[in-house]
Amino acid sequence: MGREHVGHGDIARFAQEKVNLPKDKADEYRAQARRLREKLDGYLEEHPDFTLKKMMISGSLAKGTALRSLNDIDVACYISGADTPRDVTSLLNYLAERLRTAFPNFTPDQVKPQTYSVTVSFRGTGLDVDVVPILYNGNSRWYGNLVSQEDGSFLETSIPLHLEFIRKRKQAQEKHFAQVVRLIKFWGRNAKSQREGFRFKSFMIEMILSHLCDQGLNFSDYPEALQHFFTYVARTDMREQIIFTDYYKSAAVGTFSEPIRIIDPVNPKNNVSRLYTAEQTDMIVDAALAAGDAIDAALAAPTKQETVYYWQKVFGSSFQM
Template identity: 80%
Template sequence: MGRQHVDHGDIVRFAQDKVNLPKDKADEYRAQARRLRERLESYLDEHPDFTLKKMLLSGSLAKGTALRSLNDIDVGCYISGADAPSDIKALLDYLAERLRKAFPNFSPDQVKPQTYSVTVSFRGSGLDVDVVPILYDGDPQWYGNLVSQDDGSFLKTSIPLHLEFTRKRKTAQETHFAQVARLVKFWARNMKREKEDFRFKSFMIEMILSHLCDQGLDFSDYPEALQHFFTYLARSNMREKIVFTDCYAASAVGSFSEPVQIIDPVNEKNNVSRLYTAAQADAIVDAALDAGDAIDSALAAPTKQETVYYWQKVFGPSFQV
């Protein structure tokens, strides 16, 4: 019944109007990041001994899963050299000092060390670029030690391999993988507005959807794909260990003690959900059960008003048809 009132096409239009970062904005932001990178590369050509080796766009903008609400972008900055400090605060000050040298026309207040990154502010657009340091020793696959945005610890990672991991899933389900990821992230953002202590970081959402993609879930019907996602969270109780084999064998993954276990696809020793408590996992499951029930009710609702009411339980009051 409810399908005649709100169907896949209505979800597509809602995503285009309220969820997705518009293409012109995405292009503008990528261009700014590219200019930042190109200016650094130009500086590196003139200063081959400079310790900043490469800047790579990362995060949701690089993966094509950014929401309309995006107001900053993530860039990984590879740092090489024996003089690079291993203390986090000293490393960030070191990075900020060298970014100022590489971009002398930026005023000092446009390059500011934060807790785990250095923010470069563009005055024209008001866009902030969060530059995260990665200590690098020449690995050909661009593995290095990243400063984790979660807790400031050093984590082995490779931005190119992470981007390739997502690209593979996007290729398997062209358009639909990225769109469903954005819709789920929008739902999670709506949940955080309703409940201040609700936590469900975007990277975990993308990893769960990647797992479902690898299992053969068809993402091309958005109400069905969303329902499958919420059903998986409820069925697994957020306690199912998720492992990928793109960059290592499953047998290489050890045991973890944390209640939620989603293993980094490029680092078998990193549980990306290690900071999540059992109570936080249970809150995600409860929210997923509510969202799944709302979609079931929306698909069975006899009137358009009722159908929209149930979809608003998932996406908030901005959902209109």
Template identity: 70%
Template sequence: MSRIHVSHTDIANWAVNKVNLPKDKAAEYREQAKRLREKVQAYISEHPDFTLRKMLLSGSLAKGTALRSLNDIDIACYISGADAPQDIPKLLDYLAERLRKAFPNFSPEQVKPQTYSVTVSFKGSGLDVDIVPVLYYEDPDWYGKLVSQQDGSFLETCIPRHLEFIRKRKSRNEVHFAQVIRLLKYWVRNQKIENESFKFKSFMVELILSKLSDDGLDFSDYPEAMQHFYTYIAKSNLKEMIVFGDYYSVLNATGHNEPVKIIDPVNSNNNASKLYTIQQAQIITDAALEAGDAIDAALSATTKEKTIYYWRKVFGSSFNI
């Protein structure tokens, strides 16, 4: 493949400057999350029967896969399930009321229930923190019922194990695994801007790349790794079940009859892509085919101008080197 005009290194450098959340910002936001967690922890030690049990950074900031465009900090809050309301609006009010107790120096308006989470907003600097409830029933591995941010249903899952699962793939492929995730999330972001019916959850992108990693994909050449991702989608049409044996036998993942089956690596009964229709899978497949063709064209283009033109089909008009 010709790499004269836009090389792997060009993409890598562009990613550091334009795609990735800068390291100092990531550290600052993690610190912000840590302060909230410590406040809840301190409140728990003074009030041992408090029904909020722990806060845990979750989402892309925890996984090290955040984009520069990150607009909130995700935190999971474990709530004793035995006493908490199961009705979502009531649960969110319940959570907000208790967070206000744990954060007495925040005004009540700074702690606001949203549709499926509670946001804590900071005066002045700092991002909003999005606190997602997890109903907790004393599981020693911190399994619990996470409120889905897509439809408010309860998902039986385990965030610490999700972090461990991703960490394992990251350490097998230092730098590159996380970088390819971010590049593809950036592609997703660009697709969403161009087509409002395009949907592709970050968690699904990460799980597909985890499968490719487990199958031996190397990731150290970014155009090639992206191309593998697009080819996998184009070939499978997202109809092939993706399942992992880290925490259960893959034979347990039966009975899923949704069109897209990307199974939660920590719970064989939870299909992380269950809300995706055949139409949505087709839109993703079409976009993947187009992106794959654009990368092929970019790699064989004869001038720098043409090469950039094709890369812009993948990453949008702001792509430049």
């Protein structure tokens, strides 16, 4: 039936052609961010008392889950020092001033404070690097207080541990874990363009798929893995609490009253979905139900035309076979 017309291999080819950030682009972006970090490392060797302590690529590029549409890079910048401001606006101006000092070849307009980060623009590639400050007190596991990109609050986090957490899941299901993450993120972007008010941040998608991975779900068949994700969202109504015990015991997890409770794997006191309302939660569930129904119809469709039609309900008009 429909699987004869569109199966795992077809979804994998679609991902390569339309979803994934091409390897050469990913390498170029990583090299750009690495040069920025290496310049800072060189500066720090000459100025050991400088308040910028470490820069690390973070976000989807670091995790290997970036989409083709990526147009900026997230970099975490660890800052320490008694004179470091504690309010966000002052902290961002402080960070911008020190980045300009560390990189004197950049013009002032190439280093601009934004709402919750500082954007460093590269004129040659047109690439933007969003530098997010983390207040650091010397913790050996690189815990510090990150400025949240959602609301500007300070959240305790460790970028190295977050990257290690995802790397473990990728190692458990080589290639397939990251690919399914990218496919679901692509679906989420399509759903956002089709549904006013829809939001479903990438980190939440990664955490749900990490939970399913830990439960033993095999991601090697993409139609089946996608369907399992949507079934999980629909079955739990997005109200099932998700926790991980890689870096803390379950007893350390606090009590949360928000509709969605996906707990940060490196901070048991942080619900990463705390800002989602009941209405937004229901929109995610409705979108997942629709996607699951579309995949069911695609797998049962008698013709290739019908099969592609139903897959387009999941991925949009760019899905062509």
